[in-house]
Amino acid sequence: MAAIYQALHRRASSLFCRLHSTYVRKMRYLNELKEDDSLCRQAQTSGTFYLFHNLCPFLQKVGKKYLVPQLSAAEMKRILEKCKGTEQWMEQSVLTGCSDEHVPHFALDLGALEKSVIESELKGSFTDLRKALFVVDRKDSPLLASAQSLLRWHDSHQFCSKTGHPTQKNAAGSKRVCQASGITYYPQMSPVVITLVSDGSRCLLARQPSFPQGMYTALSGFCDMGENVEETVRREVAEEVGLEVESLQYSASQHWPFPSSSLMIACHALVRADQAEISMDSLELEEARWFSLGEVVEGLKREPRPSKQDDGRFLPWFPPRQAIAHQLICEWVKQQTSQPA
Ligand SMILES: [Zn+2]
CATH class of the missing domain: 3.90.79.10 (Nucleoside Triphosphate Pyrophosphohydrolase)
Structure with a gap:
């Protein structure tokens, strides 16, 4: 019964969604991913990933241009196996946006893994953000800046400032919660x-x-x-x-x-x-x-x-x-x- 209801609900929402602009649909979808952990985890399997290493974004130099590659989940899995990383990485990734076709984009910091192995495998280099922002395409700079800021925020908010207990991020990385005090922390600027x-x-x-x-x-x-x-x-x-x-x-x-x-x-x-x-x-x-x-x-x-x-x-x-x-x-x-x- 619940399954039928869900299917009907999905159909109704998709009909409803067709009335909205691409932008509105995209923002609503991103919001769903932020609110629903299981939906977000599922989305990770078809999403793309921007890589960072100790907050330095991964860039590829092609000719005179610096590109910001997006890796598929399958490619991520391959790289992690190569570097002896665990599947836990999915939990560490943060949602940074999505395409008009609702392919979600995530960012992930692989600071715990050997940098040189990833660099040689993917033929590029982790570059200081202060340099990266000024060499990549203009449309990529804000993306790198916001992804890095979100990763940095998670890195520095591992513990509750009231009780000292560890905080847990939600799947999208749009907040962290302390189970002991019930305090929710949101990324700040x-x-x-x-x-x-x-x-x-x-x-x-x-x-x-x-x-x-x-x-x-x-x-x-x-x-x-x-x-x-x-x-x-x-x-x-x-x-x-x-x-x-x-x-x-x-x-x-x-x-x-x-x-x-x-x-x-x-x-x-x-x-x-x-x-x-x-x-x-x-x-x-x-x-x-x-x-x-x-x-x-x-x-x-x-x-x-x-x-x-x-x-x-x-x-x-x-x-x-x-x-x-x-x-x-x-x-x-x-x-x-x-x-x-
Ligand atoms: Zn607390």
């Missing part, structure tokens, strides 16, 4: 606000001592507990460069995996008209200054890496296009150049 401050004709860019030589970017900082985005922008700009901003405009947001998971919220801010004198927080920043439109346009033309001018000083350059700061800077230039003279 830290909100960070990144602000391009302008005085109307110039924009403010700064550098920290740890940045590569010559690189300048917009100001950024973590949201304090209880703060909204507007309050964070106002406080960060005040703390870092001693200026007060008045108007604020949201631009876009982006997940950023370094140093752990951040949600970068990008904004444009206009400094109050009576303020233009920078007083820099020298503990946090090495330099902060106003850049003219011309300087910014020149900086954007340069390759995003250190280069020296004739007198030996480093020429200013900005973060590469994968970073949201780049987008903020480009938007500011566009806004400046579209203004009527």
